[in-house]
Amino acid sequence: MAKKGFPGMMPGNMNNILKQAQRMQQEMEKVQSELESKEVEASVGGGAVIVKANGKKEILSVSIKPEVVDPDDVEMLEDLVLSAVNEALRLADEMVSSSMSKLTGGMNIPGMF
Numbered sequence: 587m588a589k590k591g592f593p594g595m596m597p598g599n600m601n602n603i604l605k606q607a608q609r610m611q612q613e614m615e616k617v618q619s620e621l622e623s624k625e626v627e628a629s630v631g632g633g634a635v636i637v638k639a640n641g642k643k644e645i646l647s648v649s650i651k652p653e654v655v656d657p658d659d660v661e662m663l664e665d666l667v668l669s670a671v672n673e674a675l676r677l678a679d680e681m682v683s684s685s686m687s688k689l690t691g692g693m694n695i696p697g698m699f
Contacts, residue, residue: 610689617685626681628673635666639674641682 621641629636634654638646
């Protein structure tokens with residue numbers, strides 16, 4: 587007759603582990619859904635360029651003050667936009683990591699989020 591469970595483990599332990607994993611997965615899905623509606627904002631050049639992103643790391647908006655639009659210096663505007671986008675994405679990553687680490691208790695599980 588085959589034994590249930592794994593050697594050295596109590597028979598009910600595996601069920602408990604599976605239930606905990608399912609609960610954690612459900613909680614993670616809830617947090618990810620909440621993150622989709624949360625926004626971060628990055629501002630560069632003294633507010634000349636403002637970029638908003640959400641927890642899915644999607645850029646929601648880019649705002650550029652008209653006075654920084656100089657046809658003779660397009661490169662500066664490109665640099666400002668690039669900096670603001672990168673900062674917004676960095677802030678979104680930070681927000682996601684912070685929310686997930688609260689859920690996982692600081693466990694660093696590669697590929698989880």
